[in-house]
Amino acid sequence: xxxxxxxxxxxxxxxxxxxxxLIRRNAIVVxxxxxxxxxxxxxxxxTFSRMxxxxxxxxxxxxxMVVAAAEVVVGLAIIVMIFRSxxxxxxxxxxxxxx
Amino acid sequence: xxxxxxxxxALPLLGAAVLLCGGRRLDRTGHWLGTILAAxxxxxxxxxxxxxxxxxxxxxxLHQFLFSWIPVGGFxxxxxxxxxxxxMTFVLLITGVxxxxxxxxxxxxxHDERRRRFFGYLNxxxxxxxxxxxxxNYLLLYVGWEGVGLASYLLIGFWQHKPSAATAAKxxxxxxxxxxxxxxxxxMLMFTxxxxxxFGPVLKSAGDASEGTLTAxxxxxxxxxxGKSAQVPLQSWLGDAMEGPTPVSALIHAAxxxxxxxxxxxxSGAIFNGAPDAQLAVVxxxxxxxxxxxxxGCAKDDIKKALAGSTMSQIGYMILAAGLGxxxxxFAIMHLVTxxxxxxxxFLGAGSVMHGMNDEVDMRKFGGLRKYMPITYVTFGLxxxxxxxxxxxxxxWSKDKIIxxxxxxxxxxxxxxGAAALLGAAITAYYMTRVMLxxxxxxxxxxxxxxxxxxxxxxxxxxxxxxxxxHPHESxxxxxxxxxVLAFGSVFAGGLFSLNDSFLHWLxxxxxxxxxxxxxSALTVTLATMAVLVVGVAIAWAQYGRKPVPVTAPRGxxxxxxxxxxxxxxxxxxxxxxxxxxxxxxxxxxxxxxVVDGVVNGTAAAFGGLSGRMxxxxxxxxxxxxxxxxxxxxxxxxATLLMRAV
Numbered sequence: 001x002x003x004x005x006x007x008x009x010x011x012x013x014x015x016x017x018x019x020x021x022l023i024r025r026n027a028i029v030v031x032x033x034x035x036x037x038x039x040x041x042x043x044x045x046x047t048f049s050r051m052x053x054x055x056x057x058x059x060x061x062x063x064x065m066v067v068a069a070a071e072v073v074v075g076l077a078i079i080v081m082i083f084r085s086x087x088x089x090x091x092x093x094x095x096x097x098x099x
Numbered sequence: 100x101x102x103x104x105x106x107x108x109a110l111p112l113l114g115a116a117v118l119l120c121g122g123r124r125l126d127r128t129g130h131w132l133g134t135i136l137a138a139x140x141x142x143x144x145x146x147x148x149x150x151x152x153x154x155x156x157x158x159x160x161l162h163q164f165l166f167s168w169i170p171v172g173g174f175x176x177x178x179x180x181x182x183x184x185x186x187m188t189f190v191l192l193i194t195g196v197x198x199x200x201x202x203x204x205x206x207x208x209x210h211d212e213r214r215r216r217f218f219g220y221l222n223x224x225x226x227x228x229x230x231x232x233x234x235x236n237y238l239l240l241y242v243g244w245e246g247v248g249l250a251s252y253l254l255i256g257f258w259q260h261k262p263s264a265a266t267a268a269k270x271x272x273x274x275x276x277x278x279x280x281x282x283x284x285x286x287m288l289m290f291t292x293x294x295x296x297x298f299g300p301v302l303k304s305a306g307d308a309s310e311g312t313l314t315a316x317x318x319x320x321x322x323x324x325x326g327k328s329a330q331v332p333l334q335s336w337l338g339d340a341m342e343g344p345t346p347v348s349a350l351i352h353a354a355x356x357x358x359x360x361x362x363x364x365x366x367s368g369a370i371f372n373g374a375p376d377a378q379l380a381v382v383x384x385x386x387x388x389x390x391x392x393x394x395x396g397c398a399k400d401d402i403k404k405a406l407a408g409s410t411m412s413q414i415g416y417m418i419l420a421a422g423l424g425x426x427x428x429x430f431a432i433m434h435l436v437t438x439x440x441x442x443x444x445x446f447l448g449a450g451s452v453m454h455g456m457n458d459e460v461d462m463r464k465f466g467g468l469r470k471y472m473p474i475t476y477v478t479f480g481l482x483x484x485x486x487x488x489x490x491x492x493x494x495x496w497s498k499d500k501i502i503x504x505x506x507x508x509x510x511x512x513x514x515x516x517g518a519a520a521l522l523g524a525a526i527t528a529y530y531m532t533r534v535m536l537x538x539x540x541x542x543x544x545x546x547x548x549x550x551x552x553x554x555x556x557x558x559x560x561x562x563x564x565x566x567x568x569x570h571p572h573e574s575x576x577x578x579x580x581x582x583x584v585l586a587f588g589s590v591f592a593g594g595l596f597s598l599n600d601s602f603l604h605w606l607x608x609x610x611x612x613x614x615x616x617x618x619x620s621a622l623t624v625t626l627a628t629m630a631v632l633v634v635g636v637a638i639a640w641a642q643y644g645r646k647p648v649p650v651t652a653p654r655g656x657x658x659x660x661x662x663x664x665x666x667x668x669x670x671x672x673x674x675x676x677x678x679x680x681x682x683x684x685x686x687x688x689x690x691x692x693x694v695v696d697g698v699v700n701g702t703a704a705a706f707g708g709l710s711g712r713m714x715x716x717x718x719x720x721x722x723x724x725x726x727x728x729x730x731x732x733x734x735x736x737x738a739t740l741l742m743r744a745v
Contacts, residue, residue, distance in 0.1 A: 022729070091720075
């Protein structure tokens, strides 16, 4: 199978993730879309690695997964705290950081 | 012997320090301390003088090196003194006449509660002036020069509770600054030209410099001399300086301050000798001022201001003589010394008259005082005869020599200068006779003092005016004795100096001397001087001696009215300098407000407004920030791709 198809899939997943981040209000969903974008990138890395016969892309994919895991821990904790204090997980409600 | 030169300055300086820092506990004895220190400075001067006389003419210069003041690379300023015949003459005049004025002030300032401070200032004045004349380089001279300016400011404004005195002091200080500017520029020019400003090297190598440089230095020195010596165009402070106590006027006019300019020009003779244009400027200033001062002196009714005009005029003679070059230096200094005696005597006499007349200064309200103040009358009279050049008295010998030297300048210039000097002599005779007649002769024109703020000791008979009639009386001994001593000087000094040309031989090794070729014989000049003297006295007699003098001044001719206003000097300054200066500063203030501040404030306002708009972008919605991030990333990627495609 032509590896370029994987790239198309990666681009599609990334676009879905980006649209979800921009459109959806629920913090959990936004968070999942961010993960989707990260994994779209991972897929692209792995594909390129395969296409160029070079392992660098696969290694970077592992790094990304580790970072994403760490991010999930911190991000989920924040979201849970916000939900506890405001009884809402909407990102638009948490808009106090403005002048 | 040279080790004690520093004492000449140190003693009065010590007096000033002790009196000014000593506080009230010195109030009772301070004036004696000041006087004794001034007198001991004179004694040191006399000892040095005696020592100097014991050596031959070319071997008389003494040097004392104290310490290196500012040694920086090639720049080196020393605190070192040089005492030669010229300095010696000044030292004796300054400390001698200064001491007499100290003694006089003991009586004159007796009722002033700030007398201690007054003596402190007087001592400071003496110290600064002595430093000025014994410095061995121009920078140290400048220190003394500024010290004199400071002391004159403090003394002219001594009665600072009077706004007029405070203003006069400021005026004197500011006008003097203009001259000081000239001196500092001259010193800088000297340093760039000669690499030093010690008298010895500068004056020795003056001949090597180009004439243009010497002219520039000379003109700057002349500006300095104009400020300190009250010469046109910087003379306007002298008349107002009469606001100070009378002993101060005597000190400024006779021994210190105004003589500094003459000293500077004579000391810098080598520079002027190489710059004929600068010399021409000097003689022009001298000739103009001697007529200017004389005319002002004719119109003033205030006895001190009349004498101030006279000082201006007499210093004009000295500057004129100093500008003539080697034919005139000696006579400039000789006239300076004789003038020191009779002008100090005249001022102290005027002070004595005011002392007896409840501080009245208007001569039209004097009259007939000779019976009431015999000692003042005689001493003032001798000073008067000396200043108009009565044969045999001091002024006769010195002024006659200057007029001769002016003619000896040669050519048209010589005739013009000689004629100006002769005319000045006639006017001098006129205005001094006027002062004499108005004050001591004629009927009494005394007026009750309008507001007796200082009640006199004896109860006054009430007069029609409601105020007190003055009770003229002779002044105390502390005041009359200095006047008598000065009167002796006024009578004999000139003759003594001219005996065997002793003064000429005394100063010649320092200033040099050459006889010009006068188109007129000495006898002719003397006779002409006598003739104009008689004419001047006769006119004054006809105007003020034969007929009664009105108490209120008549309106007078246009010239009289102008002369009463110092020949419109202040008006000229106001129109030519003050008003444009005010417009300039107003313009600059406007420029500062609109342009400089405008740029700064405008920039700040622009950024403020911009940030006001920009901050609206910070709306706090995470998703809108995400949009900006995506947008930015998209633009970056698009740009990168575009660049790659190109």
